Amino acid sequence: MRLRALLDTDALGLKLLGGEDELDRGVRGVMTTDLRDPSRYLSGGELVLTGLAWRRDAADSEPFVRILVQAGVAALAAGEAELGDVPDDLVVACARHRLPLFAVHESVAFATITEHVVRQVSGERAGDLAAVVDRHRRMMTSGPAGGGPDVVLDLLGSDLDLRAWVLSPTGRLIAAPKETTGARGAVPALDPEACARLAAEHLAAARTGRRGPHRVVLDRTTYSLFPVRGSGRGPSSEPGDPRGTMLSDWLLAVEADAGDWAEERLDLLQGVTQLIAVERDRRDAARTVRRRLAQEVLELVQTGAAPAEIAARLRVAAPVLLPGLGTAPHWQVVVARVEWEDGRGDGGPVTQALLEEILVDPASTGPEPSDRIAVAHTGGEAIALVPLPSVTDGHDEAGPGVQADALLESVRGPLTAGLDGDGRLTVGVSAAVHSAEGLRGALEEARHARRVAAARPGRVCAAGHQELASHVLLLPFVPDDVRRAFTARLLDPLREYDRRHRAELIPTLEAFLDCDGSWTRCASRLHLHVNTLRYRVGRIEQLTGRDLSRLEDKLDFFLALRMS
Numbered sequence: 001m002r003l004r005a006l007l008d009t010d011a012l013g014l015k016l017l018g019g020e021d022e023l024d025r026g027v028r029g030v031m032t033t034d035l036r037d038p039s040r041y042l043s044g045g046e047l048v049l050t051g052l053a054w055r056r057d058a059a060d061s062e063p064f065v066r067i068l069v070q071a072g073v074a075a076l077a078a079g080e081a082e083l084g085d086v087p088d089d090l091v092v093a094c095a096r097h098r099l100p101l102f103a104v105h106e107s108v109a110f111a112t113i114t115e116h117v118v119r120q121v122s123g124e125r126a127g128d129l130a131a132v133v134d135r136h137r138r139m140m141t142s143g144p145a146g147g148g149p150d151v152v153l154d155l156l157g158s159d160l161d162l163r164a165w166v167l168s169p170t171g172r173l174i175a176a177p178k179e180t181t182g183a184r185g186a187v188p189a190l191d192p193e194a195c196a197r198l199a200a201e202h203l204a205a206a207r208t209g210r211r212g213p214h215r216v217v218l219d220r221t222t223y224s225l226f227p228v229r230g231s232g233r234g235p236s237s238e239p240g241d242p243r244g245t246m247l248s249d250w251l252l253a254v255e256a257d258a259g260d261w262a263e264e265r266l267d268l269l270q271g272v273t274q275l276i277a278v279e280r281d282r283r284d285a286a287r288t289v290r291r292r293l294a295q296e297v298l299e300l301v302q303t304g305a306a307p308a309e310i311a312a313r314l315r316v317a318a319p320v321l322l323p324g325l326g327t328a329p330h331w332q333v334v335v336a337r338v339e340w341e342d343g344r345g346d347g348g349p350v351t352q353a354l355l356e357e358i359l360v361d362p363a364s365t366g367p368e369p370s371d372r373i374a375v376a377h378t379g380g381e382a383i384a385l386v387p388l389p390s391v392t393d394g395h396d397e398a399g400p401g402v403q404a405d406a407l408l409e410s411v412r413g414p415l416t417a418g419l420d421g422d423g424r425l426t427v428g429v430s431a432a433v434h435s436a437e438g439l440r441g442a443l444e445e446a447r448h449a450r451r452v453a454a455a456r457p458g459r460v461c462a463a464g465h466q467e468l469a470s471h472v473l474l475l476p477f478v479p480d481d482v483r484r485a486f487t488a489r490l491l492d493p494l495r496e497y498d499r500r501h502r503a504e505l506i507p508t509l510e511a512f513l514d515c516d517g518s519w520t521r522c523a524s525r526l527h528l529h530v531n532t533l534r535y536r537v538g539r540i541e542q543l544t545g546r547d548l549s550r551l552e553d554k555l556d557f558f559l560a561l562r563m564s
Contacts, residue, residue, distance in 0.1 A: 001027050001120045003075050003100055006047070012116060013108035014077065017091050019100025025074045028161060030117040032110050036060070037067055040220070044072030045161065047117060049110045051079045058089035065093040075100035079110065149175035149276045156254075156272070163255040165190050166228065166276055169247055169418065170357050170411035171199035175276075190253075194218055196413050198225060198253050203418030206246045213258045213266070224258035225251050228273045228280060247338070247418055248353040250280055287356065293317045294374035294385045301440050302378075310436035321374060321387045331439060332401045333430040334359065334384040335446040337454075340423040347423075348377030354425070355382045358411055359402065381450075383443065388432055404429040404449070404464030416459045426453040427462040483563045490560040493543040505543075508536045512548065513558050 004023040007014055016023075028045030031038070034053035042048075048068060055061065068076060076099055078086045086103045094101040104113065149166045156162040157177045166175040173195055190198075197218055202225045205214040213224040228250035252273050258266060297317065300310045318329060336355045338347040352375050359373045375384045388401050407427060408415075415425055428450030430442035445465050453463040494505045508526065512533075515522040523533045537548055546553040 001117070003027060003047075005120070006113075006117070007102070009116065012113050013105035014113075015103040015105070017086060017101040017103055018095045019075065019098065022075075022098060022100045025100065027074045027117060030114045032114065036064065039067050039071050042068070042071035042073060046073045047075050047077060047113075048073050049077050049079070049104070049113060051081065051110075052083055052087075052090075055083075055087065055090070058087065061087065061089040061093040062096075065090070065097050065099055069097045069099055073099070075102060077102040077104050077113065079104045079106065081106040149279050150177075152272060152275055153177040165195075165253045167195055167199055167202075167251050167253055168357050169199055169203060169249060169251070169354075169414065171196035171414045172357065172360060172410075174250055192410065196410065198223060199251065199414035200417035201225065202227070202251045203246065203414055204420070206249075207418055207420070207422060213254075213269075215257060215259055221255060222257045224254045224256055226254065226258075226269060226273050228252055228276045247350055247415075248357075250276065252276060289320060290374040291352070291376060293320060294376035294383070295378075297374075297385060297439075298376045298378060298383055298443075301443055307436040310439060314436060314439075317374065317385070318387060321385075322389060329387040329389050330401075330432040330434045331442065332386040332388060332432050333439070333442040333446040334386060334402055334407075334427065335381055335443070335450045336384075336425065336427045337381040337450060338419075338423055338425050339380075341421075348380050348382060351380075351382035351425070352377040354415075355384050355427075358407065358427075359384055359386065381447075383446075401432050402429050404453075404462040404467075408460055408462050412460045419459045423459075424454070425460045426450050428453055429462065429464045431465040487560045487564040490544060490546075490556060491564055494540060497539070497543055503536065503539070505536060505540050508533070509540055509557060510561055512537060513554060513561070517548070517554065 002023065003019075003025050006012060006027070007016055007023065026045060027047050029043075029047075030049065031041060031046045032049040033041065034051055035041075036054045038048070054064060065076070076094060078090060078101065080086065080103055086101070091101060093099075104110070153164050153166070153175055154177055156164050163177060165173065165177070168174055171192070173190065173192075176189065198216060201216040202214060205212075205225070206227065213226045216223045216225060252269075254269070258269070261269075293313075293316065297310065297313050300313060314331070322329060334355065336351050336358070338351045338354065340347065356373055356375050359375075373384060373386060375382055377383070386402055404427065407429065419425060428446040428448065430446040430449070433439060433442045449463040449465055449467065452467060453461040456463075491506065494509065497503055498505050508522075511525050512522045515525060519530050519533060523530045526533065528536075540546075541548055546556070548554060548557070
């Protein structure tokens with residue numbers, strides 16, 4: 001609503017004291033305050049009501065008005081009940097900063113003005129939002145030229161002054177509003193950490209079955225999270241089981257508290273999510289070709305087809321996944337599985353959609369950056385065929401590939417929140433191969449690495465081919481009773497001594513082994529004198545009956561620490 005409309009409403013008892021040229025400003029809300037600095041509670045576009053209790057003398061008016069102007073408020077209304085007439089210094093300060101100033105008659109309660117403004121603004125915004133939905137629906141039905149989710153977010157910002165972002169379930173930024181400046185200032189970018197936290201909150205809330213939108217407060221900013229669901233053809237673990245779609249749904253994060261919205265406005269925001277879901281369905285449809293290619297290659301590999309037949313299929317896949325590539329690339333295989341603790345459902349389709357998202361560079365934005373990934377699913381697991389262009393330096397070597405230790409780094413937080421108490425995600429990564437003959441071995445290598453990951457604790461785990469040639473491969477398969485007995489025999493005396501004396505023998509042992517038994521390097525790392533370090537190592541040997549100068553005893557301690 002406009003300030004002019006407030007002035008024309010006799011029941012509000014407002015008298016204009018300055019700012020006649022600014023009466024076409026829009027009012028987006030109302031706030032009552034007597035704080036000397038209310039900026040932390042202002043978001044822009046408010047009519048600020050004040051009883052002037054913050055004013056002690058004439059010098060207080062200028063800084064108070066300056067704070068309001070910097071926060072982008074629409075106008076100031078000062079009550080006459082406390083001081084009678086509005087002080088001249090406040091009138092002068094408002095005129096200097098071109099801030100409209102009203103006087104509120106002592107017979108009018110601030111609550112009356114607040115109720116009127118909220119009622120008018122809510123009604124107008126609901127109408128505006130309906131226009132936004134209708135406008136974009138027409139754009140979307142005309143085909144891809146509608147612009148996708150970015151256009152929806154720009155309309156929400158320009159027509160409703162609502163900041164919003166579309167995120168994947170792993171916290172990757174799918175769409176963001178343009179960098180524009182409005183009544184509340186420049187639209188800020190959501191940093192990756194904030195995106196991950198919002199996705200984690202969304203998945204945690206969805207996992208418990210709570211209905212959206214979900215309210216989240218991050219760094220004093222309130223967001224409302226709306227799930228963006230597709231046409232219903234997406235992955236699912238079991239009919240009626242929401243866990244599958246939960247791990248693949250996009251979400252719309254709106255910088256606002258939807259708990260204060262009327263039912264009509266919530267319904268209209270749901271309409272906005274349906275428009276964004278159109279883009280998600282188009283994304284899924286575009287992946288059909290790549291999924292089919294991966295499925296065909298996988299079937300050939302698993303049925304023992306001739307390498308020449310597999311190579312021919314790879315030559316078909318290469319131009320689709322890497323347009324313009326002149327030579328056949330190297331390939332990596334990534335195997336993943338989502339397993340629910342109740343054992344229900346086939347996790348293959350769920351894992352397929354999730355792996356397609358995980359393999360996308362977390363720094364990339366947009367709905368479709370994953371056009372170099374082909375993922376199939378079979379037997380409850382998803383299998384990705386990842387092409388790696390050859391390094392153009394005259395050598396037939398693959399470029400940088402998928403690294404298991406980095407693969408889940410950015411998505412571990414959100415997915416752990418989504419799987420907590422319900423299931424696990426485990427991933428295995430093969431080495432790069434350059435021929436069809438090596439693809440079957442790469443598949444088995446990735447599957448074996450995934451089993452190594454599955455033997456580790458945690459909701460989200462990955463292992464790579466490098467670990468299959470290390471002692472790490474053996475440790476997860478040691479029986480639990482043997483593991484407990486072995487570690488207890490070696491480490492329990494040290495733990496008990498540390499508990500009673502705070503001697504830090506366990507950290508000292510870890511550092512000593514990590515420094516390959518070097519006294520000087522270990523003492524430097526622990527910030528100890530070498531003699532102190534020698535005393536601690538001597539105490540370790542005395543308590544355990546072992547000799548840390550012997551390779552066998554060092555190895556036993558190393559394995560015990562790894563298994564503990």
